[in-house]
Amino acid sequence: MRRDQATLTELARLGFAALSGVRAQLDELVVAVPIDVDELLPAFARAADPDEALSGLLGLARSHPDAVTAALADATQRDRLIRILGASVGLADFFQRHPGEIAAVTGWDGALPDRGELVDSLLESVGATDGFAAVGEDDGYTRLRVRYRRWLARIAAHDLAAEDPREVFDAVAVALSDAAAAALEASIAVARTQLTTAASGPMRFDEDEVRWTRFAVIGMGKAGAGELNYVSDVDVIFVAEGSEEHDLSNARAVDVATRIAMLCMRGISQPDIEPELWEVDPNLRPEGKQGALVRTLDSHLAYYERWAKSWEFQALLKARAFAGDVELGQRYVDAISPLVWSSAGRENFVGSVQRMRERVTENIPTDEVHYQLKLGPGGLRDVEFTVQLLQLVHGSAEPGVRVRGTIAALNALSEHGFIGREEAAEFAADYRLLRVLEHRLQLHRLRRTHLMPRDADALRVLARASTFATTGDALVTLWERTKHEVRALHERLFYRPLLSAVASLPEEEVLLSPEQAGARLAAIGFLDPLGALKHIAALTSGMSRRAIIQRNLLPVMLRWLGEGADPDYGLLAFRRLSESLGTTHWFLRMLRDSSSVAEKLTRVLSGSRYIGELLDQIPEAVAWLEQDSELRPRSLDALSEEISAILRRHDTDAPAATAIRRLRRREILRLALGSVAGPLPLSDLAQGLTDVTTATIDGLLRTIRRGDGLGTDSLEFAVIGMGRYGGAELGFGSDADVMYVYRTTSLPNEQTHLAANRIISELNRLSEDARLPLDLDVNLRPEGKNGPVARSLDSYRAYYARWSLTWEAQALLRARGVAGDAGLQRDFEELADSIRYPADITENAVREVRRIKARVENERLPQGADPTRHVKLGRGSLSDVEWFVQLLQLQHGAAIPGLRTTSTLDALTVAAENDLVGEETADRLRAAWIFSSRLRSAMTLWLNKTTDVLPSDRMQLDGIARVLEYPPGSAAQLEQDYLQVTRRARSVFEKEFYGAPQRPEPTAR
Template sequence: MTLPSLIDLPTALLPFVSRAEEVFLADAAGPTETLQARFEAWPSARRESFARVCAASDFALDQVSRDPRMVLALAEQGLLERSLVPGELREALRQALDACADEDGLAQALRRFRNRHQLRIVWRDLSRQADLAETCRDLTDLADCCIDLTYGWLYPRLCQQYGTPIGRRSGEAQHMVVLGMGKLGAHELNLSSDIDLIFGYPEGGETEGARRSLDNQEFFIRLGQKLIKALDAVTPDGFVFRVDMRLRPYGSSGPLVFSFNALEQYYQDQGRDWERYAMIKARVVGGDPEAGRVLLEMLRPFVYRRYLDFSAIEALRNMKQLIQQEVRRKGMSENIKLGAGGIREVEFIAQAFQLIHGGRDLSLQQRPLLGVLTTLEGQGYIPAQAVAELAAGYRFLRYVEHALQAIADRQTQMLPDGELDRQRVAFMMGYPDWGAFMQQLGYWRGRIDWHFQQVIADPDDAAQAPEQEQTAGWLPLWQGELDDETACRELAEAGFRDARKACERLQGLRNGSHVRSMQRLGRERLDTFAPRLLALLVEQSDPDLVLERVLPLVEAVARRSAYLVLLTENPGALQRLLTLCGGSPWIAEQIARYPLLLDELLNEGKLYNPPEAPELFAELNERLMRIPEDDLEQQMEALRHFKLAHSLRVAASEIVGTLPLMKVSDYLTRLAEAILGQVLSLAWRNVVARYGRPRHRDGSLCDNAFIIVGYGKVGGIELGHGSDLDLVFIHDGDPVAETDGPKAIDGAQFFMRLGQRIIHLLTTHTTSGQLYEVDMRLRPSGASGLLVTSLSAYREYQNEKAWTWEHQALVRARMLAGCARLGEDFKQVRDAVLRHPHDNGKLRREVCEMRAKMRDNLGTRITAAGMGANAFSADVPFNLKHDAGGIVDIEFMVQYAALAWSHQHPELLRYTDNIRILDGLEQVGLLPGEEVRLLQEAYKAYRAAAHRLSLQKQPGVVSGDQFHDERQAVMRIWRKLGLC
């Protein structure tokens, strides 16, 4: 919404303008310095603004009447027509307070300063020279400097009187921390806000340097009392800010000031839901800023939970109900803050999403409401149209709030009932009359309330009566109120094949130790959730199977009942959970092990449509950028959650058919590449911080001289669910030259420790599992070789020592992450090694020998690895990967062809995946198109079956009567190539 428009002054307001002008006409000073002369020298635009401001605001008219020279000085200093620069307000107040000799002088200086700048802010707001953002910022800056500089004035004087408070543990001087809450904390103060404060101090102890010491708490209580009095007391000059301390622990009945430990303990043990909402906006506004940062970090876990916290919705409903009861009791429906569609509802919407998701999505850990709304849109939590309406409606209501408070500098959000003030509000908002204004106000309140209801709608609403009735029908069975026979009959009639087994499973959950030890609130949540679960289960095609798979998840999250609230609050997410559990026990096990994955079920569009590679890389980079560079634990958790979430999206998309096989492998491979790139970056930064940068052979410092090379499935862009990573590390630094850090080590040690760090980041188990299993045995000399190899040593090994099977593996090798220049050098080494001419007879023999060893060790014994006479019978297994005619045969043929013919056809080395290498063999005429298609289709069919079996947590084995045509075609082409 834009600024309210300017309209002509209503006739009813003209007498106020005359009264204001008379102030200047009544002055009796000399002719050259009269107020009248100075006033009449104003330009017409300023005179017009003066008329608008004094007509609309009794506060402004009163300030002009009390001190006309103040408004003239503001005008002549240009402060009415320009924005203040950062720090200007603080410096002006500092100079004013420096001249104060005692507390009476402090009080007077503060109030006169406040009145001067309050008038300036009201003037600029009502004359439309400042928008909402500037007005709120100026008011907040005014409060900030008044609080902090008053504290700075009082603290040394109390230390002189009572001694300096000293920490018992640290032995250091202690300062108080002043937390600003609510609109003050969010830089959103309105024209007549009170300020909500909480006082804290770092640690207990006593004062030193005075005849009688005081306990630190007693010292800071006295300091807090004086600070409140300096700001809040009403004197002939008015007040500075009304101070409200009721948000502190225990409210008005608690101590005025708490130690950090006491604050942490209170919020941990007794903090209530509304206090979490309040603490979202907490900001250090006075005292020791460094200690304040420590305090806010201590309190962060209370506000933002690491898991999804849909219990925030319950708390929001309860809070809203209490507010509505108060509104009705006090007749406050015309309150634009607390009434339906008011400011508080927009705040609740934003804060609900912050509390639900903010523990994991750090972008939501911010204070200004409009910034939160923008983030909610950008992160896909709320549609753009909804955010646009909420933001526009919120701005409109805040302008209305300013208009109401500008009249008399009174904290009110009630619409006026007097005709004069109604005319003033309509005028300030740019409407010709009260009716036109109320029509627009009604529109925005209606839109806000509608969006609010969408967010906090209760699944048990009367609008959902049929579903509610269906759900309630399962409550007696769940709570054990039915005898076994009746319960089994109901389950059988609902579609369960083995109703008795289903009944036993439900009883096992209900009577299990996890449930019996639940607290009352958790049990209530489970009793609400279980009937919903049963109502949706009976709609599944195989409710027995889905129940078997989903109950371990329910048991796993029973003690963390916020997850039950998530599924209760989001029936669509529960439906998707049951669909995916029915489709894959692997998915069911993953979600049961890592319940944070339930978050992914909330957005159906994202769940079944994973992002393309550029968005994938950008999303991971953005997530890690929100985490401090030195917080390795959070970075590791973020990487693991990212991998879990996107792996789930791929599996879900595969189950519902929105992602074909080749895309599944592509996506899982790109996911690994994105993670490896970030892991390398983290490891490099960590090792450099400890040892400094290594050097190139020419002596220059390395910023990036390392690559991660992928072999096998990751190299061939064929990763599956749960695949490990075959990796090789290569560097191009000087192994002898020392690093430039304080703990210098030689280059060889640096790169070895870098490799170790990468493996540590990838394989360490945290609460979110590990990233990947890593296999380093394909590096030069295998397990006995160096963990990290220089490029020159790698080249030498491949040319002089590598076995044929190692060259076969090299066909599928490619750089995954690291230095682009070194990656290109590696590719040239790879291509040169693979293009080296081979004795084809010897090559065929060695390939066949390696294949025979693999069949003997890994193939199906009872069918002679698929080569026996019984290999195609239904009662014997066929190993999709290792038996004759299977996946490995196709891979070996491709690798043989690349080694045999790439010296003549280097284009065969362009790609590392089997499908595109086969395309290349057709393009250069080495294999006919029909045979290429047969091999490609067989390869894809085998891999598709292996993927499906993986999602069912089954080995890659099918019955021998499957894939007859594919197996025979592969074996025929194998023989045609002269392979044994």
């Protein structure tokens, strides 16, 4: 019993996990092959998965005892076989299918092959001479795959024998890439032969045509860089050329080469008795999957010079002649190279690179993001994209960084002074670690995967396979730390040297020249790199505590600003803000300690000039970004209470009005920040802006009415909100449409009128704000611009009874008391009800509404304005929806109480509920109104000016789209979405507003 227990303990120490079955397997193994268990057991301690190694060895011993006996006879061969079986079920299966390959791997000298040796071996496997294969009973591809896997097993044996696989990673990746190239060479030879045999049927070509067709395979991605995994997709581009000497046209050569390419890919990737090797992926070719599989060199160049996108040049950075006609392949690379190294100067270059990286991340299934070694945050792609971006930025002027491999590029960038040596070495180590983990995962089953395991046993095996840790938990800790380091790669490698160019940093930091720093800033989206460098210098120069903190902050801040819509303005606004708040104890500490606040700040500064200018006046408001609750609108009661406190503190008009205007600016800034940095729905924004406007008007009115002869003891006075203000539907930049009403209490009528006009005059004077205008628009009053600015309630009653026109009744549909004496507000609303909700409306009145609407469309649009792009008066925009709803209110408001509302959307909902409009019509109109309202506010936030016309400029459209939370580069999508939603609304508007017959009166619900 003690002996058994000791044996189990020893087995556990060696790394076995399934202890209950190990003894039985060892006993069976001894029966199958003559082996001393005591000599055999130590080899399992060096296997990634001793249980898998023993199981695989026993399986081979059962079916191929002689091959296993020979391999176990020598300690070196025995150790090599067990390491392979413990790391790769895929290779164990290969040995089961081809037991003769055991000796070919275990009896090998252990050195990695060079490209020539691999090409000779794989060509020999298919009997290739002079570019053609010797196809016998099989098509040659089975022999090719078997020979390739022999070399794969040898490369794996070399890899697994290393004490630290990071030290041999570079050489292993090169060997894997060379093996793939050799496989393609052999596959091409087989394909050429197949094309000339009767088996090709109608696709058969003359042998001379095949012989004189020049065909090159360009390696892309990891293949081109010499960095392939055990099971990578091999990205390729095919090039062909005819022969004038042999009278073979380019067109005919492309036909032949296309067939060669198809057969070549099939021989590598098509399922067969011997499993496929990997996928040959030609989708990086011009036009992707939709493009021709094979092109001539001239055709490739024509495409890249005229049509290629920036990301395509990034992909071409790694292009090299990989297989086939070396001379043609090199001509391709030489011809493409100038286009690649000038691509960083293309318009929106960095945006396209960033969007490509974002698309990669967005396409990862949510439950896989954390486990992605390659594509997830802190994964291999982060390293590769950053290095490639640096190469493209600096490679135009420095040929020394024009290398293909990621690690070679890191070294070159360091040697030429674009990144620090210590950083380059650190991130090369991180990259190698992640790549080794990827290699071990793929080697296990010879399948393409980039997902870290979630199972504890699988993590333990991976830890042993990589040699990085002894337990799965320790490996996860190491991996998480590495991901964290890699996540900071972009800031540390790309942005920190910008600071070195303008600030006093330690000598070991990289020092870019102003030209190099400018090129780097231009590449990430700054239109004025020299101006940006001046701002960076102002923020970081010197040895003050503020400058030191800024030097730590700016690398990441620059990255986020660069991802914004207007990096130049964002950096300028950040400098101004820092100069205002840099001496405070909390500002820089908040940014340093909270990356989410720093990111929000860069987003609002680079995305909204409206916010940037308001922050200039109220810089301390940046503290609100720490709490989402601070970005919510304050209630009207809370605002009114604060204004009451202001009035108690200030006895005179001027300081009280100044404080109220400051409150208004502050609260509008709060709403603007909430719109860009927080989840603030349109309804909350509209109500918030309305409440701020109401509190401001009411506060100023209370200030004025403290004067002699203007108080409630002399007259009653009220402000009536009209238009979007009356409907509580304000957006940024909206006017405040109002009417003024008064009623005498103790003054004679003439003096009451003078007092009311004095109140209005003072209200206009005290509300005047050059920084954030409050436009009190009185043009919706009776008689329009020709009528008196203020009337008594009796005057309004007399006017509406005698002279009221249909448009004036329509204007009253959104009339609502907002400030002043409450009783007078109620009485005015009662008067308005009798006008705006008539018991019966004549057909002539309906026609008049329609006529006026048509006149507005024809006369009020600015000259030359495109009616499809005007968000207020254009087709299918705000005006169409509001006039449509208002006509329904005029027609049915008396019968349906729910229509008696100043809210456009509420009235539209009630109309749909009462079958006045169909649900589809209501949905289209609602969508257009909401979209147009959001768009109108977004234009103000982006441009810092009020406009109703959707710009045509792509940059402006993209900035507006970013405010509306579209991804970068969505100018065309925003434009398309707006035109589509308004076109749909216009179609139902024209049918229902102009063309529909009078509907029967519905029953009120």
